[in-house]
Amino acid sequence: xxxxxxxxxxxxxxxxxxxxxxxxxxxxxxxxxxxxxxxxxxxxxxxxxxxxxxxxxxxxxxxxxxxxxxxxxxxxxxxxxxxxxxxxxxxxxxxxxxxxxxxxxxxxxxxx
Amino acid sequence: xxxxxxxxxxxxxxxxxxxxxxxxxxxxxxxxxxxxxxxxxxxxxxxxxxxxxxxxxxxxxxxxxxxxxxxxxxxxxxxxxxxxxxxxxxxxxxxxxxxxxxxxxxxxxxxxxxx
Numbered sequence: 001x002x003x004x005x006x007x008x009x010x011x012x013x014x015x016x017x018x019x020x021x022x023x024x025x026x027x028x029x030x031x032x033x034x035x036x037x038x039x040x041x042x043x044x045x046x047x048x049x050x051x052x053x054x055x056x057x058x059x060x061x062x063x064x065x066x067x068x069x070x071x072x073x074x075x076x077x078x079x080x081x082x083x084x085x086x087x088x089x090x091x092x093x094x095x096x097x098x099x100x101x102x103x104x105x106x107x108x109x110x111x112x
Numbered sequence: 113x114x115x116x117x118x119x120x121x122x123x124x125x126x127x128x129x130x131x132x133x134x135x136x137x138x139x140x141x142x143x144x145x146x147x148x149x150x151x152x153x154x155x156x157x158x159x160x161x162x163x164x165x166x167x168x169x170x171x172x173x174x175x176x177x178x179x180x181x182x183x184x185x186x187x188x189x190x191x192x193x194x195x196x197x198x199x200x201x202x203x204x205x206x207x208x209x210x211x212x213x214x215x216x217x218x219x220x221x222x223x224x225x226x227x
Contacts, residue, residue, distance in 0.1 A: 004154075030208075030212075031212070031213070033215050033216070035215075035216075041220070041221075042202060042218040042219060042220050042221050043155075043202075043216075043218055044218075045215040045216070045217075048213050048215060050212070050213070087154060087155065089155075089216070091208065095168075097160070097162050097168060098143055098162065098206065098208040098209070099157065099160060099170070100145065100157070100204075100206070100216050101157065102147075102154040102155040102156075102157075103154050104152075104153055104154040105153075105154045
């Protein structure tokens with residue numbers, strides 16, 4: 001089966017660094033995606049990993065270890081506008097089709 | 113600009129009525145997806161389609177139906193058989209078959225309330 005786990009909620013201070021972890025189990029792993037979602041809005045794409053290692057994009061970085069079924073999203077120099085939910089999604093290609101399976105999301109609160 | 117259009121943004125229906133949510137994309141993507149999101153929860157996959165005239169059930173397909181007669185369009189019907197239809201519905205598309213790093217692109221969602 002498929003399973004994706006993330007912490008439900010995290011709190012951090014403006015200017016700090018926060019790491020949001022995601023663990024997954026899937027039979028046909030074909031990439032891991034991170035999305036940001038503000039309340040009442042659609043998710044927006046942040047990053048993509050398919051090979052092991054770190055991908056950096058400005059203040060956001062994402063890491064993947066396929067052997068451990070583990071990823072994290074690192075947010076640096078936190079700003080108030082980073083308060084949102086962060087969704088980890090795995091693309092599964094197990095049945096010949098591409099399915100994107102989401103975790104429950106991590107709600108991040110950034111405090112002044 | 114290319115994108116995904118979902119309409120309407122808010123929809124109200126009485127219990128027992130079927131309702132169809134519209135989703136149109138002009139990104140020329142092959143694959144389209146429907147997700148449901150409940151408060152405090154992640155996205156759950158309802159149905160998805162990789163090509164025209166073909167679609168597959170996701171994890172929570174019961175009480176829903178779809179069609180894919182055109183590449184651009186993937187409407188979702190919420191039937192009266194769906195026990196708890198009130199939710200935020202998101203349509204998405206991707207081009208994973210031709211572009212391996214293609215993420216899901218989302219529409220702005222339809223918030224359905226059934227009373």
